[in-house]
Amino acid sequence: MHSSATSNPTCNLCLFAPFCTSEEEILHTGRQASLAVKQYRKLNRNEVLCLPNNKFQNLYAIQKGTLKTYQVEADGRELIREFYFAGEILGYEAIYTGHYPFSAVAISETLICEIPYANFLKLLHSKPALQRRILYLISRQLNIGSYLVSTTAEQRLAAFLIELATRLHPAETRYAFLLPMSRQDIGNYLRLSAETISRVFSRLQKNKMILIDHKKINLLQPDKLKQVADGLWTSNKGNTVK
Amino acid sequence: MHSSATSNPTCNLCLFAPFCTSEEEILHTGRQASLAVKQYRKLNRNEVLCLPNNKFQNLYAIQKGTLKTYQVEADGRELIREFYFAGEILGYEAIYTGHYPFSAVAISETLICEIPYANFLKLLHSKPALQRRILYLISRQLNIGSYLVSTTAEQRLAAFLIELATRLHPAETRYAFLLPMSRQDIGNYLRLSAETISRVFSRLQKNKMILIDHKKINLLQPDKLKQVADGLWTSNKGNTVK
DNA sequence: CGTCCCGTTGACACATCTCAATCTCAGTGG
C-alpha cells in the first residue's frame, strides 16, 4: 500500500488531490472521513462499481487500474460504451439521466475515489480554475472514441490502439503496453467479433506494424498505424496502397 | 422578423436569454453590442459555421433550424459526428482541442447565437444554477447517439428516428415531423449507405411502423420502433420475432 | 417545360459474423 494519497503517481495529476482525504488517514482511522471530497476504494477484477438504474450520487476518479462501462442488449450481447483508465473520471453521463445508464465493472485490480456530486458542484463553483479544467476534461470525453465512426475493422482497431497508447498512462504516451482487456471486450467496444479482432491483429503483425503476444503489444510503427486509422492504408487484400 | 429575442419560442427555453442582446437591439443599432453575451446570426442552407482547425472562441446556441458537424475521410466520404437542433448548443468538443475538430454547416435556414467562451465561463461562475444546468446539458451530449453502437441498420435507424422525435422540437415530443436532412446525411451519420437508409425506410413502412413520403415522416408505432431499436424485433427476413 | 438532384430499387461483390475445431496458457488439485 502507498503511504499517502499523494504518493501515488496518479494522485499527483489528480485535480482533486488538494481536497482529498489521504489513504493513510482512512486506513489509520479505520473509517472514511465523512467530509472528504474524495474517498478511497478498491475493486477486484470483475467487481461491479455500479449497475444500470443505480441512483447517481458520485463521480469516480480512477486512481489505478481499468474499468469498462457497458449495457446488455436484448439478445444478450454486451456493448461496451467506454473504457476508463487511471487519471480519468467516470460518471458524467449520469448527471443528465439521474442514474447510471450502464454497468461499470473493473477489468483489473482497480483503485477508485468517490466524488459526491454535491461536493463536486461546490468545489467547481469555489475554484474557477478547477471549473475550467473540468470543462476541459468533459470536452475530452466528447472527443474520445470519435473514430468509432470509421467503417472498416482495421481502421477502428488501429485508431483504438493509438488512443490506448495515449490514455493508458496519464500524461505520457507509450507504444509498448499490456492490453488490460480481452479480445472479446475490444470487439464489444469496436462493434466487431472477437474473431475479427484476432484476425486483424494477425494482419497488422504480418505487416510489421505491431508485435503482439497475448496481452503484450508493441506499436512498432505508430505513424503507419495512424495512416491505417485514417484509411490511407489497408492490408485487407495483401498490402496495397489505396 | 421577431420583435425581440424572447419572442422567439426557443429563446424562452434558452439558458442565456437573460444575458442576451435582443435582436431588435442589434437590428436598430445596426451593429452588434460588443458586451453582449449572445449574438444573433443567420445561416442559409449549406452555409458554413466553422471549419476544421478554426480557432475555438465561441459556443453556438441554435435558435432555429438544424446544423450538422462532420469530418471528411481520406477517401472523401463525409462522416457526420452530430446533428444540432433548436435549443441545443454546439461546440463543447472544441473546449478540449482548442479548435473545432469538424466542419459545421447549416442544413436548413438556421438562426444561431454566439456565446464567447470567456463570457460563458464568467457567467457559469457567477450563476451556480446556470453551472448545474450546463453540466446537465453537456452530460446529455454524452448520452446522445449512444445507439450508434447497435449492430444492424434497422436498429440504428429506428433509434435515430425515436431520438429525432424527442430532439426536433424543444421540450416536446412529436412523432410526425419533417426530416431536416437527406438520406445521404442520415447514412453518413449512422454509417450506412444512402441506399440502405432507403431500403430500411421501405421495410419499416411495409411493416406499418412508419409512414414516409419524401421528407414527411410519421412514426405510427413508436413503441414497436423502440423494440426494433432494442433488437427485440427484426423484419429482415419477413416479420419474424426473434 | 426541361433540368437536375434526390430517392428508390435491383444485381452482384465483399467484409464481417457465425459456427466450429484446435491450441495455449493460467490455475488447481492430485
Added chain:
DNA sequence: CCACTGAGATTGAGATGTGTCAACGGGACG
C-alpha cells in the same frame, strides 16, 4: 511435478448483411 480443466485466442469455412454500381423515376426549381 504433472495432469486436468476451463477460459481465452487463433484460424478456417460457409452464411449473410450491407456496400457498390447502375438504371430508373419523380419532385423541386428555375
